[in-house]
Amino acid sequence: MKNSKPHKIRWSFIIFFIPVALWLFLLIVFPHLELLKMSFTGTDFYGKSGFTLENYGEFFKEPIYWRTFARTALYSIFVTFIVLVISLPVTFYITKIAKIKSQGFLTILVLIPFWVSELIRVYGWIILLRESGVINKFLLKIGIFKVPHEMLYNDITMVMGLVYTSMLFMIVPIIGVMESLDDALIEAAYDLGAKKTTIWRKIIIPYVTPGIMSGSIIVFMLVLGSYLTPKLMGGKNALWFTEQIYNSMIIYFNWNQGAAFGFLLLLLSSLIIFVALKVTRQDFKEVVK
Amino acid sequence: MQIALSVKNLTKKFGDFTAVNNISFEVEDGKFFSILGPSGCGKTTLLRMIAGFHKPTSGIIEIREKNVLEVEPNKRPVNLVFQNLALFPMMNVFENIAFGLRRRGEKGPEVDKKVNVMLERVGLPGYGKKQINQLSGGQKQRIAIARALVLDPTVLLLDEPLGALDAKLREHMKVELKKLQVEVGTTFVYITHDQSEAMVMSDYVAVMNSGHFEQLDTPQNLYSNPASSFVAQFVGNNNKFIVGLKKDESGNFYATTPEGGQFLLSEPFDLQDQGTFEMYVRPEAMIINPSQGNKAINELNADVKAILFDGGNSRLLVVPENSKQELIVALPQNHQFDYIKAKDKIRVGWYPESAVCFKKSEEKIYEEL
Ligand SMILES: Nc1ncnc2c1ncn2[C@@H]1O[C@H](COP(=O)(O)OP(=O)(O)O)[C@@H](O)[C@H]1O
Ligand SMILES: [Mg+2]
Numbered sequence: 153m154k155n156s157k158p159h160k161i162r163w164s165f166i167i168f169f170i171p172v173a174l175w176l177f178l179l180i181v182f183p184h185l186e187l188l189k190m191s192f193t194g195t196d197f198y199g200k201s202g203f204t205l206e207n208y209g210e211f212f213k214e215p216i217y218w219r220t221f222a223r224t225a226l227y228s229i230f231v232t233f234i235v236l237v238i239s240l241p242v243t244f245y246i247t248k249i250a251k252i253k254s255q256g257f258l259t260i261l262v263l264i265p266f267w268v269s270e271l272i273r274v275y276g277w278i279i280l281l282r283e284s285g286v287i288n289k290f291l292l293k294i295g296i297f298k299v300p301h302e303m304l305y306n307d308i309t310m311v312m313g314l315v316y317t318s319m320l321f322m323i324v325p326i327i328g329v330m331e332s333l334d335d336a337l338i339e340a341a342y343d344l345g346a347k348k349t350t351i352w353r354k355i356i357i358p359y360v361t362p363g364i365m366s367g368s369i370i371v372f373m374l375v376l377g378s379y380l381t382p383k384l385m386g387g388k389n390a391l392w393f394t395e396q397i398y399n400s401m402i403i404y405f406n407w408n409q410g411a412a413f414g415f416l417l418l419l420l421s422s423l424i425i426f427v428a429l430k431v432t433r434q435d436f437k438e439v440v441k
Numbered sequence: 442m443q444i445a446l447s448v449k450n451l452t453k454k455f456g457d458f459t460a461v462n463n464i465s466f467e468v469e470d471g472k473f474f475s476i477l478g479p480s481g482c483g484k485t486t487l488l489r490m491i492a493g494f495h496k497p498t499s500g501i502i503e504i505r506e507k508n509v510l511e512v513e514p515n516k517r518p519v520n521l522v523f524q525n526l527a528l529f530p531m532m533n534v535f536e537n538i539a540f541g542l543r544r545r546g547e548k549g550p551e552v553d554k555k556v557n558v559m560l561e562r563v564g565l566p567g568y569g570k571k572q573i574n575q576l577s578g579g580q581k582q583r584i585a586i587a588r589a590l591v592l593d594p595t596v597l598l599l600d601e602p603l604g605a606l607d608a609k610l611r612e613h614m615k616v617e618l619k620k621l622q623v624e625v626g627t628t629f630v631y632i633t634h635d636q637s638e639a640m641v642m643s644d645y646v647a648v649m650n651s652g653h654f655e656q657l658d659t660p661q662n663l664y665s666n667p668a669s670s671f672v673a674q675f676v677g678n679n680n681k682f683i684v685g686l687k688k689d690e691s692g693n694f695y696a697t698t699p700e701g702g703q704f705l706l707s708e709p710f711d712l713q714d715q716g717t718f719e720m721y722v723r724p725e726a727m728i729i730n731p732s733q734g735n736k737a738i739n740e741l742n743a744d745v746k747a748i749l750f751d752g753g754n755s756r757l758l759v760v761p762e763n764s765k766q767e768l769i770v771a772l773p774q775n776h777q778f779d780y781i782k783a784k785d786k787i788r789v790g791w792y793p794e795s796a797v798c799f800k801k802s803e804e805k806i807y808e809e810l
Contacts, residue, residue, distance in 0.1 A: 336527035343492060344592065345515045345544035354540075358531040 191411035207412035217396065217413075224393035225420055227307070228376040231314045232322075235371050236364060238315070239322040244356070246323075247330045248338075262323050270317060274384045277313055278304060310386035317381055318374050322367035329363030330356075365434045369425050376421050393417055442469040444506065445628040446491070446519075446596045451500035453486050460486040462652035463500075468596070468630060468645075473622050475639035476632045478649030479675070484632040485524065487649075488598050491630065492521040504595050515544075520589035524600040526581055528573045534560075534584055535569030541592045559591040562621065579610050586618070590625060599631045603638060615641050636676050640664070648672045670799040673721040680727070680768045682720040684798070686710055696720045696798060700763040704739040707793040717801040724756055725771040726795035729778055730788050738790040743768065745785045757781065759789060 194204035211217045246258045265273060280286050281303040291297040303309060333356065341351045357364070382392035391399075393413070401410035446468040453461040460483040468474040476484050489495045491502055493514035502509055509517055520541070529537050538556045547555075560566050563583035568576075576584065582602060589597055603611045603618075619642040622629050633639050639646045640660040647657040648671070656668040667673035674681065684696035684704075694706040696718065704720070731738050743759040746767065757770040770789055772778055781787060 334525065334527060336523045336525055337529060339494060339514075340521075340523055340527035341529070341540070342514050343494075343521050344541035344588070346540075347515065347544075350544065355529060355531070 187411040187414060190408050191415050193408050207408050208416070210409060211412065211416060220391050220393050220396050221416065221420070223390060224376060225424065227311065227314075228372055229424070231311055231318070231375045232368050232372045234311065234315050235318055235322045236368060239319065239326055239367065240352075240357070240360075240364075243323055243326040243330050243360075247327055247333075248335065259327070262320055265316070266320055270378075270380050273317065274313060274381055277309070277316075277385060281309060304385060306387050307390070310382055313381045313385045314375050314378065317378070318371040321370040321374060322364075325367040325370070326360055326363040329360045333359050361432060361434060365429065365432060368428065372424065373421055376417065442471075444468070445470045445472075445504065446474075446630065447501075447503040447506070448491070449501040449503070451487070451490060451502065452498045453483070453490060453495060454498045459652050461490070461497075464652075464654055466647060466654065466657055468628055470628055471626045472644045473619065473629045473631065473642055475643040475646045476630070476649050477636055477639040477646050477675070478632075478634060480634050482649050483652045484634075484649060485600055488521065488600055488630070488632055491596070492519055492598055493517050518595040519598055520592055520594040522585050522589050522597065522599040522602050524602075524604065526585040526602070526605075528581060528585055528588070530573050532573075533569065534565075534571045534573065534576070537573065537584060538569075538588045538591050540588065545592075555591055559587045562590075562625070563587045564617070578606050579614060582606065582614060583617075586621070590621075590627060594627065596628045596630055599629060601633050602631075603633070603635075611635075611638070618642060640676070648675060650675075667721070667797060670719050670721075670801070673719075673797055673799070678724050678769060679721045680724065682722070682766070683801070684718050684720045685715075686712060686718055686798070688712060696796075698764070700761065702741055702761070704796070705737075705793045706796065706798055708798075710798070718798050719801050720796050720798045722791050722796045723771075724769040726791050727768070727770040728790045729757070729770060729772075729781070731790035735790075738792060739796070740788055740790040743787055743789050745781055745783055745787060747783055748772075748781070757787075759787065761789075 191207050192203055192205070193201055194206045195201045211221070242262075246255055246262075250258055268276075278285070282288070283300045283302045283304075285303070287303065288297065288300045292300060337355055337359070338351055341355045346354065377394060379392070379394040379398065383395055386392060394417075397410050397413045397417070400406050400413060444467050448467070449465050451461055451464045452459065462483075464487065466474075476487065478484050486495060490497050493509070493512065497510070504518055529540065532540070535556055538559055539552050542552045542555060556569065557566070560568055563586060565580060565583055565587075568580070568584075573581065573584075582605075586597075586599070586602065603614050606614060615638055622642070631639070631642065640663075643660055645657065646660055646663055648655045648663065650671050656663060656672045658666075658668075663672060663676050667676060673679050682696065682698060682704075684698055686706075687695050687697055689695065692709075694708070694710055696704045696706055698704075706720075710718075728738070731740065742762045744762070745757055746760050747758040749756045749758055749769075753774055755772045755774075757772060759768050759770055760766070761768065768789070
């Protein structure tokens with residue numbers, strides 16, 4: 153190459169790069185490598201540790217494990233879908249219909265729940281929904297319920313809690329893209345004879361797909377990896393896969409098993425995201441932008 | 442001739458502000474009708490009411506003698522070419538043009554045929570597979586027009602479609618657009634702030650100013666018989682004199698300038714309301730060094746300030762004696778006056794019939810830069 157310049161050491165680059173590299177390595181890469189090693193390690197009958205596939209084998213042998221796994225995956229996809237269905241009209245309202253003045257206010261309204269921790273939010277739901285909770289009291293008073301009902305600890309409340317918890321992470325990326333959608337495109341489609349549903353299907357959704365994808369990836373990963381909400385609000389006799397990992401590691405003190413489960417979860421989320429991107433023909437680079 | 446579009450007493454208010462003020466007009470089938478006015482005068486608002494995006498405050502819009510006020514935009518037999526084109530970036534050229542046809546339930550070979558014929562029409566055959574961001578400004582323009590025209594609307598509405606193009610391309614597209622309109626025979630209602638676009642393409646032009654029509658006429662009449670001071674200034678170039686009026690004992694009317702000039706006028710005026718008037722003389726009506734002693738000609742002495750060479754459109758910039766006001770005088774193309782240099786003294790004259798005179802209007806008149 154003719155015009156390649158002699159290499160100059162870019163000190164500023166190195167100074168900024170080292171902490172980032174250290175952070176990435178020490179907190180992300182290193183523990184994961186350690187966990188990966190752990191997941192392939194087992195102790196044999198005599199207490200000697202060595203390489204084994206047993207930890208992964210266990211997962212496939214015990215139906216409770218892979219059932220929980222499948223349940224977690226399907227519910228995560230379902231929750232992501234519900235969040236998307238609610239977010240689309242909400243973001244459309246915030247960016248296109250609400251007056252400029254109230255846009256900021258509405259966005260803050262969406263944000264406010266995230267100023268408190270997940271735990272507090274979940275307890276909020278519990279106060280509302282439990283047998284002696286606010287909603288039961290109210291419904292009893294106006295005579296719709298004869299006896300109080302337990303509204304917590306089933307899959308519907310869990311899904312509701314997960315949807316509520318992850319809504320913001322769908323709304324924010326979609327607002328970003330929807331804002332740049334020229335109103336004239338919607339009007340042009342309307343002028344050319346499109347119905348409202350067609351405008352959504354052919355113009356708005358294709359336009360905001362990058363936002364939908366990045367929102368969906370975040371929400372899906374959040375839901376898949378969430379622990380508190382399913383544990384505190386979900387049904388008593390069905391687990392979330394993260395609880396399975398927790399149980400392995402903390403209750404049974406089987407770190408090797410837990411590590412294997414952790415890797416399976418990582419694999420699953422990567423696979424589903426990969427398939428989703430392929431199906432919608434989105435470039436990962438576009439989506440994370 | 443059938444009336445394609447008829448607008449009666451149309452008014453649109455945004456709060457207290459009247460954007461369109463009691464406008465009425467009719468457009469015959471197959472005509473090229475332009476609405477010409479400075480930006481902010483309410484053109485887009487008027488067009489959007491016709492397309493159905495704004496509800497009029499009062500008035501009636503009829504298309505082929507049917508009142509369409511209750512008809513939604515997606516059902517009106519008119520289509521709009523948007524100011525910023527609004528091509529769908531998520532579709533290729535073919536799908537953009539086919540969009541409206543598909544909404545009508547047309548399918549397969551029928552759509553293919555219509556789209557391809559349309560692409561041919563606008564001079565872009567074989568462009569169907571291109572993405573919108575691969576097109577140049579002029580090509581986007583044509584696709585936007587093709588997308589609306591393929592639906593064969595009763596009236597095609599165009600909102601300053603050439604505004605975003607550079608000057609050269611705009612000149613070219615003007616001619617193209619006019620040819621296209623003649624070819625397809627669709628009624629065009631075209632809005633623009635560029636008087637030359639309106640003049641070149643239109644059968645009729647309405648000059649619009651702050652929400653109302655000043656004059657609706659053929660381009661020729663607008664140019665030679667402006668009905669108001671605004672039209673005289675907005676359409677074509679004009680030299681403006683601030684004058685007073687007076688009448689002599691033989692009944693002739695004169696315009697008098699503060700510098701003491703006195704110019705014969707061709708038509709009588711009502712002198713009841715004394716006040717300031719504005720007299721307009723076109724640059725090409727100005728005669729350089731008219732033959733001496735022609736009493737019928739108004740004359741003044743002027744200094745040549747500069748020669749504005751522009752090929753066939755070359756002009757002199759002159760300043761009348763004792764005055765600061767600049768006048769533009771067109772140079773004939775026969776090189777007859779090539780000897781004139783800056784700082785020369787010349788005489789400038791015009792026939793009284795070439796001048797028009799209006800009472801100075803109180804309202805603020807838009808001045809083109
Ligand atoms: N939706 C609206 N609300 C309030 N005022 C508007 C609205 N649309 C246009 N206007 C005002 O109406 C006037 C005419 O606008 P417009 O029709 O866009 O002018 P033009 O197209 O001739 O440039 C402008 O002063 C504009 O500010
Ligand atoms: Mg406009």
